[in-house]
Amino acid sequence: MAVMDQSTLEAYDRNAALFAADWGLQPTPTDLQEIVRRFFRPGLTADIGCGSGRDTAWLCQSGFSAVGYDPSEGLLAEARRLHPNIGFQRSALPELEGVARGAFANVLCETVIMHLAPAVIPDAVGRLLDILEPGGTLYLSWRLNETGSDRDEFGRLYTYFDEELVRGALWWGNSG
Template identity: 55%
Template sequence: MDRATIETYTSGAASYAAEWAKQPAPDDLYAHLTQYFRPHGQTVDIGCGSGRDVAWLNAHGYPTGGYDASEGLIAQAACQYPDYTFGLAALPELGGVPRGSFDNVLCETVVMHLPVAQIGPACRRLVELLKPKGVLYLSWRVTEGSSARDVAGRLYSAFAPSLAVDALEGTTIALREDAVNQSSGKRVQRIVAIRS
C-alpha cells in the first residue's frame, strides 16, 4: 500500500469516518452483494475503512470481519461497531489474513491507492483468500490520464481494467461494469469474480 495514503487516512481517520457516514447508502453496491455473495458465507472486507459495509453485511446475514491498512480507520471501526472483528492488514501482502478461508471477499474502492506495479499481485492475493466457488467483489475509482495525488496526499493510480482482470486467474467473471458509485458520485470499475 502507498505509505503516504495510509498516513493520510490514519491522521484524518475521524474526519474521513464522519464524511463517509454522511454519504448516501451505497445501495448499488449492496444490490450486487445481495445478488452475488454466497448467503451466510464467511465474509471479509479488505480495506474496510470505518466499518460501514462490515456492519451492513453482518446485519444481512453475512458473518463478516474487516481489515484495513490504516490504524486510525481500524480504531474508528472498532469504536463504532464494537460487536464486529477488525484487524490491521495491507495489500498486496495481507499478512495475517488466512488464505482459502472465505466464501465472500469485498474489496470496495481500495486498489486504486496502490502503486500500479502492486495492483496485479493484490488482485491475485484477493483470489487466494477465497474458498472454491467463493465470490470476490472488486471495485476501484477510475483515474483518467496519469496517476495522481489528491490535495490530502492520497494516491489514485491510473490503470487499464485489464491489469486487474488478467490477475484474477482461476475465476469466472460474473460481472464487469463501468458505473457511477451511488454513494460517492465517482466513476468506478466493478468486477465480480467466482473462484473455480
C-alpha cells in the first residue's frame, strides 16, 4: 500500500521549524476546539498528523490524555521540543503502523488526508475508524482543492478528491 506523498514528507522535514513557527502564530482554531469539547468523550485521544503538536498540547490541556502521531521526523522533533511532556510517535496514514486497533476513545485528524493519493484515502479513513474503540469519535477534516491536485511553493501535495470518497469510506467503516 502506498504511503504519504514523499515530496510532501520531505517538505515537512526540510521546513519543520518554519511550519512550527507559522502554526504557532495562527489564530486559535476555536471552531475545532468547540467541536472537540462537544463530541469527544473522556479517554485516550490520538492526534493523527499532529505536526508540531499544537492541537495535541491543547487536547492535553483540555483534560484529554493525548498522543500525537506524524510521519515527519522534523515535525516530531519540533513537537517534542515545544511540548516535552507529551508523547509523540512516528506513524503515517494510511497504515498507521504501530498504532493499536481500538485503542482510542477519540481520534483527531485535522487537514491530513489531502496529502494522500485518492486511491488510498478510503483505506486511510478505514484505518482511522479501526483505531477507535467501539462508540469512539472521529474528527476528520481536510483542505478543499477545487481545481485539481497541485503542489504549494514548498512542494506539498494537495490532492483533489470528491467528498463522497470519504463519506463512502465512513459508511463502509461503520457497517462492519
